[in-house]
Amino acid sequence: KAGVTQTPRYLIKTRGQQVTLSCSPISGHRSVSWYQQTPGQGLQFLFEYFSETQRNKGNFPGRFSGRQFSNSRSEMNVSTLELGDSALYLCASRATQTGPIPTGELFFGEGSRLTVL
Amino acid sequence: DAKTTQPNSMESNEEEPVHLPCNHSTISGTDYIHWYRQLPSQGPEYVIHGLTSNVNNRMASLAIAEDRKSSTLILHRATLRDAAVYYCILRDTGNQFYFGTGTSLTVIP
Numbered sequence: 358k359a360g361v362t363q364t365p366r367y368l369i370k371t372r373g374q375q376v377t378l379s380c381s382p383i384s385g386h387r388s389v390s391w392y393q394q395t396p397g398q399g400l401q402f403l404f405e406y407f408s409e410t411q412r413n414k415g416n417f418p419g420r421f422s423g424r425q426f427s428n429s430r431s432e433m434n435v436s437t438l439e440l441g442d443s444a445l446y447l448c449a450s451r452a453t454q455t456g457p458i459p460t461g462e463l464f465f466g467e468g469s470r471l472t473v474l
Numbered sequence: 475d476a477k478t479t480q481p482n483s484m485e486s487n488e489e490e491p492v493h494l495p496c497n498h499s500t501i502s503g504t505d506y507i508h509w510y511r512q513l514p515s516q517g518p519e520y521v522i523h524g525l526t527s528n529v530n531n532r533m534a535s536l537a538i539a540e541d542r543k544s545s546t547l548i549l550h551r552a553t554l555r556d557a558a559v560y561y562c563i564l565r566d567t568g569n570q571f572y573f574g575t576g577t578s579l580t581v582i583p
Contacts, residue, residue, distance in 0.1 A: 400573035447517050465517030
């Protein structure tokens with residue numbers, strides 16, 4: 358089974374530009390979540406999508422947005438880039454399960470490393 | 475506020491057991507305790523999770539304190555491939571994962 362695929366792996370942007378990152382989840386996984394990883398803040402949750410709907414959102418400004426398509430692929434967009442947005446952006450997919458208690462593990466991609474100059 | 479607290483770094487000799495501690499004093503009754511690890515230049519990978527009882531799998535064991543305010547990940551025989559950053563995470567019923575800053579494990583040959 359193919360893993361979570363993120364594109365592009367590396368990219369360089371300048372302040373003020375916008376960027377779109379893509380994530381293809383494991384086949385059959387309907388939940389996709391995004392994380393930002395920086396040396397100072399560690400891993401921080403951005404948002405989660407399930408069946409094209411945003412279910413959870415972390416504490417990030419509105420410049421960070423995302424969406425999910427009917428095939429479960431997801432994109433995240435960052436507008437008006439700032440230097441502090443330089444980070445590794447990780448996507449994770451999860452197999453959903455029935456019942457009120459979520460237990461499915463996350464499967465992470467290798468990330469998209471964004472550098473803002 | 476960080477929901478979990480872990481030591482920044484630990485060292486272990488190869489082939490010896492490693493006990494990685496985690497404090498989560500504000501855990502709620504329905505939060506699951508998850509452990510993930512991140513090898514260099516890779517995304518995190520699942521290690522183990524539990525709710526109240528101790529858990530074992532092929533990778534590790536998870537010991538959960540009776541009051542659930544702390545837990546310990548146990549690697550029974552550390553290998554060089556176990557060198558990674560280990561994250562102790564709480565997962566709530568809303569399925570939000572709260573990652574701490576993790577423990578960087580160095581395995582000494």
